[in-house]
Amino acid sequence: MNYYVGIDVGGTKIYALVINEKGQILGRAKLKTGNNTQFNIVFERILECYRMACSTANIREDEINAVGLAVPSSIDSNRRIIKHAPNLGWKNIPIGDLPKEKFGKPAFLDNDVNMGTFGEYYFGAGKGYKSIYGMFVGTGIGGGYIANGVIIRGVNNTASEVGHSIIKMNGPQCNCGNKGCLEAIAAKVGMISYMKKLVDQDGKKTILDKIEPNWRTTVGSSALRKAFYKGDPVVLKALKRSARAIGVAAANLITLVGVEAIVLGGGVIEELGEFFMPRIKNSMVKNTFADGAKGVELLQSKLGDDAIALGAAWFVRLPENQAMLFR
Amino acid sequence: MNYYVGIDVGGTKIYALVINEKGQILGRAKLKTGNNTQFNIVFERILECYRMACSTANIREDEINAVGLAVPSSIDSNRRIIKHAPNLGWKNIPIGDLPKEKFGKPAFLDNDVNMGTFGEYYFGAGKGYKSIYGMFVGTGIGGGYIANGVIIRGVNNTASEVGHSIIKMNGPQCNCGNKGCLEAIAAKVGMISYMKKLVDQDGKKTILDKIEPNWRTTVGSSALRKAFYKGDPVVLKALKRSARAIGVAAANLITLVGVEAIVLGGGVIEELGEFFMPRIKNSMVKNTFADGAKGVELLQSKLGDDAIALGAAWFVRLPENQAMLFR
Numbered sequence: 001m002n003y004y005v006g007i008d009v010g011g012t013k014i015y016a017l018v019i020n021e022k023g024q025i026l027g028r029a030k031l032k033t034g035n036n037t038q039f040n041i042v043f044e045r046i047l048e049c050y051r052m053a054c055s056t057a058n059i060r061e062d063e064i065n066a067v068g069l070a071v072p073s074s075i076d077s078n079r080r081i082i083k084h085a086p087n088l089g090w091k092n093i094p095i096g097d098l099p100k101e102k103f104g105k106p107a108f109l110d111n112d113v114n115m116g117t118f119g120e121y122y123f124g125a126g127k128g129y130k131s132i133y134g135m136f137v138g139t140g141i142g143g144g145y146i147a148n149g150v151i152i153r154g155v156n157n158t159a160s161e162v163g164h165s166i167i168k169m170n171g172p173q174c175n176c177g178n179k180g181c182l183e184a185i186a187a188k189v190g191m192i193s194y195m196k197k198l199v200d201q202d203g204k205k206t207i208l209d210k211i212e213p214n215w216r217t218t219v220g221s222s223a224l225r226k227a228f229y230k231g232d233p234v235v236l237k238a239l240k241r242s243a244r245a246i247g248v249a250a251a252n253l254i255t256l257v258g259v260e261a262i263v264l265g266g267g268v269i270e271e272l273g274e275f276f277m278p279r280i281k282n283s284m285v286k287n288t289f290a291d292g293a294k295g296v297e298l299l300q301s302k303l304g305d306d307a308i309a310l311g312a313a314w315f316v317r318l319p320e321n322q323a324m325l326f327r
Numbered sequence: 328m329n330y331y332v333g334i335d336v337g338g339t340k341i342y343a344l345v346i347n348e349k350g351q352i353l354g355r356a357k358l359k360t361g362n363n364t365q366f367n368i369v370f371e372r373i374l375e376c377y378r379m380a381c382s383t384a385n386i387r388e389d390e391i392n393a394v395g396l397a398v399p400s401s402i403d404s405n406r407r408i409i410k411h412a413p414n415l416g417w418k419n420i421p422i423g424d425l426p427k428e429k430f431g432k433p434a435f436l437d438n439d440v441n442m443g444t445f446g447e448y449y450f451g452a453g454k455g456y457k458s459i460y461g462m463f464v465g466t467g468i469g470g471g472y473i474a475n476g477v478i479i480r481g482v483n484n485t486a487s488e489v490g491h492s493i494i495k496m497n498g499p500q501c502n503c504g505n506k507g508c509l510e511a512i513a514a515k516v517g518m519i520s521y522m523k524k525l526v527d528q529d530g531k532k533t534i535l536d537k538i539e540p541n542w543r544t545t546v547g548s549s550a551l552r553k554a555f556y557k558g559d560p561v562v563l564k565a566l567k568r569s570a571r572a573i574g575v576a577a578a579n580l581i582t583l584v585g586v587e588a589i590v591l592g593g594g595v596i597e598e599l600g601e602f603f604m605p606r607i608k609n610s611m612v613k614n615t616f617a618d619g620a621k622g623v624e625l626l627q628s629k630l631g632d633d634a635i636a637l638g639a640a641w642f643v644r645l646p647e648n649q650a651m652l653f654r
Contacts, residue, residue: 074617145584147474154585158619165579166614168507169495169572178614180495245496252492257472257584258481287493287505290401292485 003059005050006068006313008112008305009033009042011087014049017309018057018064021317023123025310027057037088047102066322067107068312069099070115072142074157082109106322110315112308114151114160116301117144119311120263124302129261133253134301135162135246136266138221140175141183145259151315163187167248186245188219188268191238198234206234221267228272242268243276247283254296255289265301273300330386332377333395333640335439335632336360336369338414341376344636345384345391348644350450352637354384364415374429393649394434395639396426397442399469401484409436433649437642439635441478441487443628444471446638447590451629456588460580461628462489462573463593465548467502468510472586478642490514494575513572515546515595518565525561533561548594555599569595570603574610581623582616592628600627 001020008015010033017028029052031045046069054061073085082093099107117126117134126132126146134144141163145152152159163183164176171180172193184190196216198204207230208215212223227235250262262284269276277300285293303310315321328347335342337360344355356379358372373396381388400412409420426434444453444461453459453473461471468490472479479486490510491503498507499520511517523543525531534557535542539550554562577589589611596603604627612620628634642648 143583152584154581154619155587155622156585156617156619158582158615158617159585161582161616161619164616165582166575167493167496169498169512169575171496176616178616181616185496248493248496252579253583254481255485255488255492256470256580257479258483258486260482288485289488289491289503289505289508290483290485292481292483292488295482 002065002317003057003063004066004068004313004317005053005064006115006309006311006316007046007050007053007070008115008308008312009046009069009071009088010112011037011072014042014046015305015309016046016049016053017306017313018053018059019310019313023310023314025306026059027053027055028306029053029056033088037090039090039093042088043098043102050103064103064105066105066316067099067103068115068314068316069107069109070112070308070312071109072112075109075111076157106316108316108322110312111144111157113142114144114153115309115311115315116265116303116307117146117160117263117311118151118315119303119307119309120265120301121146121149121311122314123310124307125263125299126261129297131259132261132263133160133162133259134263134265135249136301137187137242137246137264137268138266139188139218141187141246142266162249162253165249165252167245167252182245182249186242186249188221188224190245191224191242192216192219194241195234195238198237204234207232208235221271224268225271228275239272239275240279243279244283246276247280248287250280250284250298251287251289251293254284254292258292259296261297261299263299263301265307269300270304329392329644330384330390331393331395331640331644332380332391333442333636333638333643334373334377334380334397335442335635335639336373336396336398336415337439338364338399341369341372342632342636343373343376343380344633344640345380345386346637346640350637350641352633353386354380354382355633356380356383360415364417366417366420369415370425370429377430391430391432393432393643394426394430395442395641395643396434396436397439397635397639398436399439402436402438403484433643435643435649437639438471438484440469441471441480442636442638442642443592443630443634444473444487444590444638445478445642446630446634446636447592447628448473448476448638449641450637451634452590452626453588456624458586459588459590460487460489460586461590461592462576463628464514464569464573464591464595465593466515466545468514468573469593489576489580492576492579494572494579509572509576513569513576515548515551517572518551518569519543519546521568522561522565525564531561534559535562548598551595552598555602566599566602567606570606571610573603574607575614577607577611577625578614578616578620581611581619585619586623588624588626590626590628592634596627597631
């Protein structure tokens with residue numbers, strides 16, 4: 001039997017799981033990333049989490065064939081560089097053969113949302129479709145595009161960044177420098193800007209002041225959920241606007257490249273799926289050209305916390321994928 | 328030697344060409360579509376044009392292996408229906424085996440912009456790239472997307488309709504019913520609406536009143552060119568706005584699916600390429616996420632009038648493509 005480990009390296013936690021060659025999960029482990037996010041320090045914790053997962057799965061480390069690491073950054077696979085992971089404070093980290101040396105076996109690195117979409121494609125909501133586009137809505141909006149089993153990366157590894165597709169020319173300022181990106185309207189960063197305007201300029205009141213006094217800087221998806229269920233009008237307006245915008249971006253995906261299914265995930269969708277899914281669908285159908293949305297599925301992700309690590313483990317099982325990154 | 332005919336069926340002209348199995352053009356023919364655009368009448372003229380092209384090429388009709396027809400409509404290939412060709416006044420035309428029967432050999436139908444992009448992919452500006460996206464700017468904006476030699480059609484044959492991707496939520500009304508489509512800003516329909524506003528509401532003057540008195544309804548690309556070179560400020564504003572918007576749509580293609588090259592064509596680009604190409608490129612680079620546009624080519628189409636017919640002829644040469652449409 002062959003075994004693989006996938007490790008989801010996030011800003012707050014490191015999450016590892018062990019699978020067999022059928023994709024069955026044999027064990028999991030979780031560690032806080034810790035406050036010191038210096039690359040070498042985090043890498044030691046990644047190794048620790050890896051050992052814990054092997055132990056939980058009752059698999060010896062020397063039985064593991066390959067390790068897949070997923071990080072919240074775009075990767076320059078030719079130069080072997082982690083380009084920019086704001087959540088970890090990493091910028092242009094050269095990694096060379098480090099993963100392979102540290103694990104003592106093939107170990108590969110990829111973008112977390114690509115891996116999460118890959119997991120959903122084979123084991124989750126996207127199972128059975130030829131092409132899916134994943135959109136993961138949290139502080140920002142990440143994306144992943146898989147067509148016929150292949151992760152679409154683009155010339156500069158920037159493809160599938162749906163959060164930075166422009167849906168409103170001259171619209172709200174985005175952190176990326178452009179204006180009117182989906183993320184600047186529909187992700188939590190966009191909702192916060194909009195809610196600040198509603199409160200500060202239009203004089204509306206929000207119970208976020210009580211639930212999450214810090215909401216002008218950062219707001220938890222669960223706080224948005226609470227405020228919504230308490231009938232907060234400011235949060236409601238922001239959520240509706242977000243759903244409309246995500247629907248427009250989904251419509252554009254259908255009109256431009258005709259995907260079969262769109263999979264939505266991330267903290268915001270997980271907390272408020274029952275609100276978001278039907279509204280996004282309405283906006284998607286309405287804004288798609290002609291009858292383009294007919295039969296196109298809008299699905300909520302199914303794998304939750306497992307998606308990214310499972311995708312990474314499943315991805316590295318193939319030698320050609322191991323070869324693709326970090327030759 | 329095998330020979331193939333491609334026929335570009337447009338609202339004003341029918342254009343046919345004969346190629347050999349290397350894609351070399353052996354003969355061409357052109358006929359006016361005529362005022363009576365009833366389907367059967369037009370089909371007789373298509374046959375006439377076909378015979379003329381064979382004659383020009385010095386090839387007997389019985390030497391032709393297959394015929395590819397390209398029409399300005401989306402095609403329902405399962406039900407064998409031409410869905411809607413506004414330029415010809417056709418709506419839901421069932422064609423069944425008619426082409427095959429009339430030509431007495433495999434004869435297939437596809438969308439004109441798909442075929443034009445296919446032509447550019449193999450013989451024109453897109454030669455040598457794995458994936459290209461074609462944008463053809465005229466009265467509206469048509470698109471075609473080819474990845475690894477395959478025409479991307481989408482679940483409902485509506486993929487690659489880049490003219491109806493939404494780049495400005497709540498923007499100008501589009502003829503398709505939605506708001507803020509690229510076409511409603513950047514194509515001639517969008518320019519006309521905008522120029523009417525500049526003249527009627529803002530009191531600007533335009534020499535189009537002299538050059539093309541009918542410009543509020545329809546305006547030739549050559550009239551736009553003339554007005555631009557005479558320094559008309561209204562036309563200049565409309566052209567600049569159009570270039571910015573096309574650049575945003577191109578940026579979205581890179582950010583969403585990472586194409587290698589974008590090929591621009593159509594009457595507006597052919598007349599004003601020297602104005603449009605650098606401006607579209609600027610806007611594309613500026614509006615693409617991160618360094619995504621680096622190395623992505625923005626190219627002007629090369630095949631001119633031949634593109635669609637050549638693409639159709641080259642497409643039907645493969646038995647699997649013949650089988651794909653109209654089994």
